Amino acid sequence: MGEISGVLAAVLSSALGGTSIGATRYLVSAIDPLAIGSFRFGIGFLLLLPLTILRGDRWPQRADWAAAAGLGFLFFALFPILFNASLIFTTAARGALALSTLPLLTLVIGAALGSEALTLRKSVGVVVATLGVAVALLTDLTSAPAGAWRGDLLMVAAALCMALYGIWSKPLIRRSSPIGFTTMSMAAGAACLILLSYLRGSFAPVAGFGAPQWLAAFYLGAFGAALTFYLWAFALERTTPTRVAISVTVNPITASLVGAWLLQEPLRWNLAAGIVAVFAGIWIATTTGTRIQAASASASSQS
DSSP: OOHHHHHHHHHHHHHHHHHHHHHHHHHHHTOHHHHHHHHHHHHHHHHHHHHHHHHHHOOOGGGGHHHHHHHEEEEEEIIHHHHHHHHHSSSSHHHHHHHHHHHHHHHHHHHHSSSSOHHHHHHHHHHHHHHHHHHHHHSSSSSOTHHOOOOOOHHHHHHHHHHHHHHHHHHHHHHHHHHHHHHHHHHHHHHHHHHHHHHHTTGGGGGGHHHHHHHHHHHHHHHIIIIIIHHHHHHHHSSHHHHGGGGGGGGHHHHHHHHHHHHHOOOOHHHHHHHHHHHHHHHHTTTTTTHHHHHHHHHHOOO
């Protein structure tokens, strides 16, 4: 049940991340990527802090503070800068596909670092889910602005930051708690972004914000940061980094469905086919070893 709850939390986290792309695309025309990240993770931290205190969740041990802060800079400072900057140069569809390299990067890096076994079934699941994303976005990938490759590369770099965070943070989360670790690491990343934004004067356009801009900023903080990354840490505590990472392929699917709902964008056959392939890939990858585990449990009970 712990494994299943971890996978479901990761899928929900990625689904919320897909809805955050729309809010980011909306704000990127008004303020720069540093300020967007400052709002997103600053608000997220302010929402998570009282929740962590009231629940009495365990904070990272003193020996883990430096690692938690370093991972916070990696994931909650460098990642959003790269993520938001990429959407300046490329389309949301191409950016979502580039971000979907996350499970492949996590699988390869995890195997190289010895933190996770590289299995055939898990590899097949990653490939199937990634191909599902490509099929779902098929009609949108050709309409790219000049120099879109720069945004694509920035998004792949963002995915690399996310992969490393997922692999390196897992033992720290287990030694503390999902909310406690996320709150501390998010505080480090948000502080870095706010300082950089202040020094660059990135908050100047905020004076002209109306209700829609503030609503988008709050949505990013509450749902795109606090809830999304609590669920991500919750998932990492209960399952492997690759099984968590493969859920990111749900991200562009959710973004497309939200676009169809809010913007009346057409739903084509390729989106339906992509959804089927994505969830098939997630099922293949996340059910790895089920029979083997059952056999091992049976053998252990008999001995």
